[in-house]
Amino acid sequence: MMDWTDRHCRTFHRQLSRRALLYTEMVTAPALVRGGATHLLDFGSQEHPVALQLGGSEPGELARAARMGADHGYDEINLNVGCPSDRVQSGRFGAVLMREPELVAECCAGMIAAQPLPVTVKCRIGVDDQRPDDVLPDFLSKIRAAGVRRVTIHARMAWLQGLSPKENRDVPPLDYDLVHRMKAEFPDLHVSINGGITDLDQVETHLARGLDGVMIGRAAYHDPAMVLLEADQRIFGETGPAPTREEVVHAMLPYIDRHIAAGGKLGQVTRHMLGLFTGQPGARRWRRVLSEGASRPGADRELVLEALGEVTRAAA
Numbered sequence: 423m424m425d426w427t428d429r430h431c432r433t434f435h436r437q438l439s440r441r442a443l444l445y446t447e448m449v450t451a452p453a454l455v456r457g458g459a460t461h462l463l464d465f466g467s468q469e470h471p472v473a474l475q476l477g478g479s480e481p482g483e484l485a486r487a488a489r490m491g492a493d494h495g496y497d498e499i500n501l502n503v504g505c506p507s508d509r510v511q512s513g514r515f516g517a518v519l520m521r522e523p524e525l526v527a528e529c530c531a532g533m534i535a536a537q538p539l540p541v542t543v544k545c546r547i548g549v550d551d552q553r554p555d556d557v558l559p560d561f562l563s564k565i566r567a568a569g570v571r572r573v574t575i576h577a578r579m580a581w582l583q584g585l586s587p588k589e590n591r592d593v594p595p596l597d598y599d600l601v602h603r604m605k606a607e608f609p610d611l612h613v614s615i616n617g618g619i620t621d622l623d624q625v626e627t628h629l630a631r632g633l634d635g636v637m638i639g640r641a642a643y644h645d646p647a648m649v650l651l652e653a654d655q656r657i658f659g660e661t662g663p664a665p666t667r668e669e670v671v672h673a674m675l676p677y678i679d680r681h682i683a684a685g686g687k688l689g690q691v692t693r694h695m696l697g698l699f700t701g702q703p704g705a706r707r708w709r710r711v712l713s714e715g716a717s718r719p720g721a722d723r724e725l726v727l728e729a730l731g732e733v734t735r736a737a738a
């Protein structure tokens with residue numbers, strides 16, 4: 423998610439779940455290939471498994487970008503066919519590509535041929551005046567024929583005329599049943615569902631109904647413990663205990679120290695951690711201590727420990 427799932431966020435989320443697949447922000451193929459912005463690919467070995475999400479629509483360029491991602495050590499290359507922003511539409515990236523399944527298939531085939539990692543697609547159920555029941559099966563069969571084996575479907579249309587990107591994440595209605603029907607129609611595709619899912623009970627329901635995976639965006643960011651803390655046990659069948667929120671904070675401290683020693687700012691990491699205690703006693707104090715203090719000069723791990731102390735006191 424742009425501006426959200428940077429490497430600091432992913433490192434934090436990885437302390438909550440060892441198994442959940444994490445995604446980068448969308449990186450555009452032109453930025454990598456024409457702009458030489460290879461720093462956009464930097465990530466830490468502690469983040470695995472992590473998928474690189476690419477945006478683009480030029481097959482040769484996407485193939486080169488995918489290869490760069492593979493060389494950097496990512497676990498998966500994902501193509502964004504879901505983003506509705508204007509900037510992305512004018513570059514012919516994202517959701518507007520739901521209108522061009524042949525081009526998407528050509529892009530995927532090129533990315534698959536260029537490197538060894540699995541190439542996956544994140545898409546919508548349709549855009550604008552399209553009829554999802556017609557266009558989605560056609561889209562899926564074309565990318566499957568190109569060699570794609572895994573797809574994540576954001577279960578709502580994108581209305582590219584007239585709605586902002588934010589509205590396009592809330593206003594078009596969700597159609598979970600359509601995604602389930604697609605799994606029935608394409609049993610050999612690994613199908614994940616996305617959109618409006620907020621807890622592990624819902625995840626378990628979708629999996630029990632036959633889907634292969636569930637992608638969670640906003641809820642994982644705003645209430646990461648609710649979504650991720652027990653994911654390894656409940657979804658992936660791990661038997662060890664889940665970490666506590668406090669252990670997660672302590673696990674972040676060496677990373678924070680290294681980030682600050684390298685010239686980074688505390689707030690760049692802690693801004694992603696503000697939701698850790700959502701719904702718990704002391705959540706407000708945690709949030710306030712970190713958001714008020716993290717941008718002060720010299721702020722370091724001591725501030726995080728002070729914020730944690732507030733939580734401990736509130737819980738006592």
Ligand SMILES: Cc1cc2nc3c(=O)[nH]c(=O)nc-3n(C[C@H](O)[C@H](O)[C@H](O)COP(=O)(O)O)c2cc1C
Nearest residue numbers: 423424447448502576591616617618619638639640
């Ligand atoms: C701030 C923000 C940035 C996003 N950036 C991306 C992105 O880069 N690539 C992408 O595929 N989806 C992006 N999305 C969409 C989410 O991945 C997801 O499809 C959408 O929020 C619906 O799922 P949710 O209800 O679980 O959040 C973004 C969403 C938000 C809120």
